[in-house]
Every structure is written in C-alpha cells, then in structure tokens.
C-alpha cells in the first residue's frame with residue numbers, strides 16, 4: 587500500500603483541509619499565507635508527514651489536541667510537536683517501563699481493527715514510537731500562520747491535558763475528542779464530570795467567536811449547540827438524573843452512558859439531541 591492509500595483528504599472550507607486516516611481518525615491541516623498547522627497526526631499508520639508535505643510546501647506547526655494514540659502516534663514522524671504537559675506525561679508513561687513495543691502493538695491492533703485485512707498494511711508503514719520531548723502548549727497560546735491564527739483553549743475532561751483549537755479568522759473551532767456526540771470522560775486520564783463541566787463553561791464563554799465545530803471522529807462536524815447540550819448532560823449526571831446505561835470497557839461494566847443511544851447508530855442519542863458522555867460514578 588502506498589502512502590496515498592493510507593490517507594485521503596477533503597478541502598471543505600477556505601484554508602482548512604481535513605485528512606482522514608484508515609481508522610477514520612481525523613486531522614486538520616490549516617494553511618495560512620506564511621505557515622501551516624497540522625492539528626493531530628492520526629494513528630501513525632502511513633507517513634502523515636510525507637502526506638502533508640504533498641499538500642503544502644510551507645513550514646508546519648504540529649499541534650496535538652491530546653495524547654491518545656489514534657491522534658498522536660503520527661507525531662513520531664515529526665521533529666517538533668506541541669502538546670500540553672499533562673498529556674505529554676501521559677505519553678511518557680508508555681515508555682517508563684520500556685513499553686515502546688506495547689504501543690506499537692496497540693497501533694498494529696488499531697490498524698487491524700480499522701482495515702480488517704492486515705495483509706494490506708505493511709508493518710514497516712506503522713510508525714515506531716519513541717520516548718521524546720514535546721514543545722509545551724498552554725491556554726491562550728497563539729500560532730500565527732500569517733493571515734490566519736490559531737488559539738489554544740485548554741479543556742480538561744476527556745484527558746486532563748486536552749485542548750481545543752480556535753481558528754479565529756475562519757470562525758471555526760476544532761473540538762477534537764474534548765466535546766463529541768459521545769465524549770469519553772470515564773478514562774483513568776479523564777477528569778471528574780464536575781471539572782469537565784467547568785471546562786465546557788469556559789469554552790462557552792468564547793462561543794461568540796465561532797460558528798463551525800470540527801470533530802476528530804465521525805460524525806466529523808457538529809452543531810455548536812453540542813457544547814450546551816453536553817453541559818446539561820453533565821448536570822444531569824451530577825444530579826443523578828441521567829439514563830445511566832452500563833457501558834462495557836476493557837471487559838468491565840464500571841462506566842455508564844449518560845443518555846440512551848440510538849442502537850443502530852451506536853453513537854448518536856436516541857432522543858435526537860447531539861450531546862452525550864460516558865462517565866464513571868466516582
């Protein structure tokens with residue numbers, strides 16, 4: 587398989603290109619007059635750096651919304667990468683006990699699950715992760731691309747170091763996994779539901795700055811109302827008013843889906859609203 591087949595892309599708005607990996611994980615390439623920025627890097631299956639360089643000749647800032655490997659593993663193809671310190675620690679944990687191979691195994695599993703035909707994927711085309719240093723991101727950091735600038739908005743919840751990226755001049759925000767029709771807030775690296783709600787309230791105070799919401803997985807885009815709906819869902823969970831449907835994760839039923847999900851779709855809510863979370867009781 588050549589690199590073109592591991593990715594495809596769509597130009598859907600002015601300077602924004604959406605790159606789709608084989609597991610349908612999404613990255614965004616924002617192209618300004620002087621520089622470009624790649625927000626998230628996919629699962630490291632296929633060389634995302636070469637793919638991006640086929641789309642732009644500009645120098646590229648590489649920014650990760652969070653550390654999960656389906657978004658961060660492609661970053662091992664780049665020499666300079668931005669990530670929050672909280673999530674850099676999360677990736678570092680993978681290497682503390684020489685778990686480099688385990689991470690590669692997870693990527694291979696991801697590739698198999700995504701493609702279901704490992705024969706089509708050359709193991710050589712899967713990145714080999716290594717212990718590395720990141721450039722650290724903080725709330726309010728701005729990346730100037732010339733005519734376009736990106737602002738980093740921290741949003742602890744899905745992970746403690748998750749960020750959203752506001753593309754100011756294009757009135758667009760990348761929510762990533764931080765606010766999704768079925769946001770996972772039940773992970774070991776997640777915050778409490780109360781802290782997640784506080785993060786979303788902070789983002790809501792910037793709601794006048796954007797019209798368009800981009801996600802890191804299907805359904806790819808969301809109405810901006812998703813933010814308010816998830817704030818309400820968090821409040822229902824905190825007040826004990828959620829549907830509390832047991833959710834199996836890693837063989838355990840210790841997590842719950844807050845609002846009933848459409849069985850056929852598997853992600854979207856049964857009642858037609860668009861915000862939902864998976865949480866743990868503690």
Ligand SMILES: [Zn+2]
Pocket residue numbers: 652654744763
């Ligand atoms: Zn994630």
